[in-house]
Amino acid sequence: MNLITQLFKIQYPIIQGGMVWNSGYKLAAAVSNSGGLGLIGAGSMYPDVLKTHIQKCKKATSKPFGVNVPLLYPDIEAIMNILIEENVEIVFTSAGNPSLWTPLLKEHHIKVAHVVSSTKFALKAENAGVDAIVAEGFEAGGHNGREETTTFTLLPMVRKAVQIPLIAAGGIATGHGMLAAMILGADGVQMGSRFAASEESSAHYDFKNKICSVQEGDTQLTLKELAPVRLIKNGFYNQIQNLYAKHATKEELQYLLGKGRAKRGMFEGDLEEGELEIGQIAGLIDDIQPVSEIFNDILTDFESAKKTLNSLDF
Incomplete structure (x- = not known):
């Protein structure tokens, strides 16, 4: 023991x-x-x-x-x-x-x-x-x-x-x-x-399958202004990056995040508009x-x- x-x-x-x-x-x-x-x-x-x-x-x-x-x-x-x-x-x-x-x-x-x-x-x-x-x-x-x-x-x-x-x-x-x-x-x-x-x-099984396809570099820590979160790069992640490129305010980031984004991605299987949280080790x-x-x-x-x-x- x-x-x-x-x-x-x-x-x-x-x-x-x-x-x-x-x-x-x-x-x-x-x-x-x-x-x-x-x-x-x-x-x-x-x-x-x-x-x-x-x-x-x-x-x-x-x-x-x-x-x-x-x-x-x-x-x-x-x-x-x-x-x-x-x-x-x-x-x-x-x-x-x-x-x-x-x-x-x-x-x-x-x-x-x-x-x-x-x-x-x-x-x-x-x-x-x-x-x-x-x-x-x-x-x-x-x-x-x-x-x-x-x-x-x-x-x-x-x-x-x-x-x-x-x-x-x-x-x-x-x-x-x-x-x-x-x-x-x-x-x-x-x-x-x-x-x-x-x-x-x-x-959702679509999210599980997405985890299995993740390669090195496919995740990123982002949204530090709200609560830092590591995400798989997808359509939602790209929207975040576009806002950063425009020097978005914290309020604009919060509006994009909205409510239920994580549920939409991981539980409901929306791989493009959902928030897909997973660690770097997913590449293995x-x-x-x-x-x-x-x-x-x-x-x-x-x-x-x-x-x-x-x-x-x-």
Whole structure:
């Protein structure tokens, strides 16, 4: 056992990212049943929908699972009440100040991990009393930090600064990547993009197939004026770039983004006008697989990577 498997009572230190429009109860349960930690993504769910997914996940797995909660969520108080009422045991928070809600969650014996993009925020999260930190580099899909610090730069800096268990995220989809992160100080890894392209992901199949066609350079971190997000380059992305070329204001960018753009892309499958969030590591993802097969591949690759490491001679 390592610190992450002990903390969350799981078999492998592999956490599935709680991605909007991808991470319903089917994905979370499949990951937990495979020995990792599945997370339901609350960011794209109304409170009553989240409650239903939690209840269905309990029926689909007897293993530990958690919920990812962006702290800027408009119905955050209702979400927190549901987590407590439903006896959720693990919560991953992001996009906000962990000191606001961590004490309440801890009071109800909920384990808390917080996602950060800098050492500064890692220290704040540790001081807020979280149980673990997710250090996420800007390779990751979805919303990111503004600093554009890569995972393998951020990870050893955070490891040097904090004492609590550390999870690496961003640009990790293989056993080789998992071992590299652990060598740099991670106790476990969080993978998003690899599980977005799974059979159990709640994303639209057209989006899943699009992930499998992504090549190096096909994604970009943009919209920093609003909330930095890594997107696949498509028609919507081109509209953003055209606005930037005209020195658009923050209000003009917000008007273009509108509402429901991410749902339109990832959940409804509009590959041109939708917002398609995925990480740079999508360039290594070639097929849609069941979660059980993804786990087998990662673990086999991890063992292969360890043998390669042991054979190195200088």
